[in-house]
Amino acid sequence: MKADRKFSIQVFRSEGLTEIRFRGRITEASTEAMTEAFSDPVGLVRLDLEVERINSFGLGVLTKLLAASAQNHPIEFTRCSEMIVDSIQILGLSRYGRLISFFSRYLCDRCSKEDMRLLDIARDLVVSADGSEVRAPLYRCDCGGSLRVDEALDFVTEHPPVESSKPSDG
Numbered sequence: 001m002k003a004d005r006k007f008s009i010q011v012f013r014s015e016g017l018t019e020i021r022f023r024g025r026i027t028e029a030s031t032e033a034m035t036e037a038f039s040d041p042v043g044l045v046r047l048d049l050e051v052e053r054i055n056s057f058g059l060g061v062l063t064k065l066l067a068a069s070a071q072n073h074p075i076e077f078t079r080c081s082e083m084i085v086d087s088i089q090i091l092g093l094s095r096y097g098r099l100i101s102f103f104s105r106y107l108c109d110r111c112s113k114e115d116m117r118l119l120d121i122a123r124d125l126v127v128s129a130d131g132s133e134v135r136a137p138l139y140r141c142d143c144g145g146s147l148r149v150d151e152a153l154d155f156v157t158e159h160p161p162v163e164s165s166k167p168s169d170g
């Protein structure tokens, strides 16, 4: 469905927080709207990145905007789709902000159904003391089996949870 792929971006400003919500596909056609969305942030900048796709041009634009905003604002990445999580790893975007939550691939051990689940690092994941193991919750499948996380989650050890990320005054 073409309509579903359409890019959209919304900005929600409240006291000490600017939430920027991305949807659809981030491409060169998204540049102007993204630049506009990042133009006047206040406080903590929280990106909601549940997007369908991002191409290399879109990643380039996003990286530049992040680099500029990160100089004056703490940044959080939330609801990141699989492709965004990969991009954060590959491009080292964690130097600009903190990964808070992401969609992870799950697989049923009984009927092999695949599913995506939103995992919040602080709420849902347990990292072993030596950082070598990351445990994710199990979910029940409709078939009665268990949905288990079906990808390596060791990257979350680069994003240790914090109790509260209070926005700075600056």
Ligand SMILES: [Zn+2]
Pocket (backbone or CB within 6 Å): 108, 109, 110, 111, 112, 113, 141, 142, 143, 144, 145, 146
């Ligand atoms: Zn199942």
